[in-house]
Amino acid sequence: MSHGTISEHAFPGAGAPPPAPISLEEWRQMEQAALFTSEDARYLRMSWDVLRNQVDDVLDVWYDFIAAHPFLLRTFSRRSDGQPDQRYLEAVRQRFARWIETTALANYDQQWLNEQYEIGRRHYRTAKNQTDHVDSVDIVPFRFIVPLVSPLATTLKPFLAQKGHPPDQVEKMHLAWLKSMLLQVTLWSQPYLREGDF
């Protein structure tokens, strides 16, 4: 699967997402603030070789975590009866799989920034539920987005060790993932903020 294909699948039907209100220069400053360097990008790409055959297993763990916490599962519930919408969960899962690949390929350019802004809009009132035409709660509460970096990063680590890399390389892949996730949840926050506060 080529990188180009992923972007198309992640944003089906809509063509390229509109420009994010953040410049590449502002993004480079964010990378510096997170100590994210080209070495991290290299370890992320190394992680793709490790993860590419484990994506479904990773998602099983992450979805189990969500399912075990009603206040998280609520994000995927129908407004009509409060029950989880399986079609919605499945549609998001497919994008989640592509997100693992996109994160690991680490081509963090303006097109990617635009995609992150679109992901943020899909968490916020501006566009939640629209992509999958579901009738669910109208926002992912902000207070869960950043904290979820912890279980996602923690549960990813054993998968990164599955292909026999030495512990220091596993550690560096893990740290690169952590930095990338910190940066991405920040980008996803932009639609929640007033203009000029980001």
Added chain:
Amino acid sequence: MSHGTISEHAFPGAGAPPPAPISLEEWRQMEQAALFTSEDARYLRMSWDVLRNQVDDVLDVWYDFIAAHPFLLRTFSRRSDGQPDQRYLEAVRQRFARWIETTALANYDQQWLNEQYEIGRRHYRTAKNQTDHVDSVDIVPFRFIVPLVSPLATTLKPFLAQKGHPPDQVEKMHLAWLKSMLLQVTLWSQPYLREGDF
């Protein structure tokens, strides 16, 4: 120095900060989302025995990091001439020292939640510069707050290893700090958000 004394020093003159618009129940959900447990609180308290004599050294590293990045140092600059305000930097540094202790003591109750909201207000337009009566930029841009968890957590780790704890205990102290920082930057974000979005 007792815990009570810290709270008084961290919020001088103002008495107790006003109630944060978050309930203890919502906070407990955030802890669960971050996989933060009583074991993490225990490792944070263990970390205080390690860090208490190294606080100034930790702050030297963190302040050097800020000083090395003009877009971060700008947060502490005077509006009149654009230069860093040394008195402001020093006043924040004293609160930063107390923040290390408060984080490590891990008494995360409603009073502590109120204090985190007040810290958030001091980052945002609502109260930045007021505590120290300085004339600086009127907001800490949101895009740097979450990414800074990376350098703070990364540079803290060697300090956690300074008292001869076995690697797995150092690792657990470090992870507990990471989780706590993720949760705290989330709490500090609340003043940036519209009511109902948090």
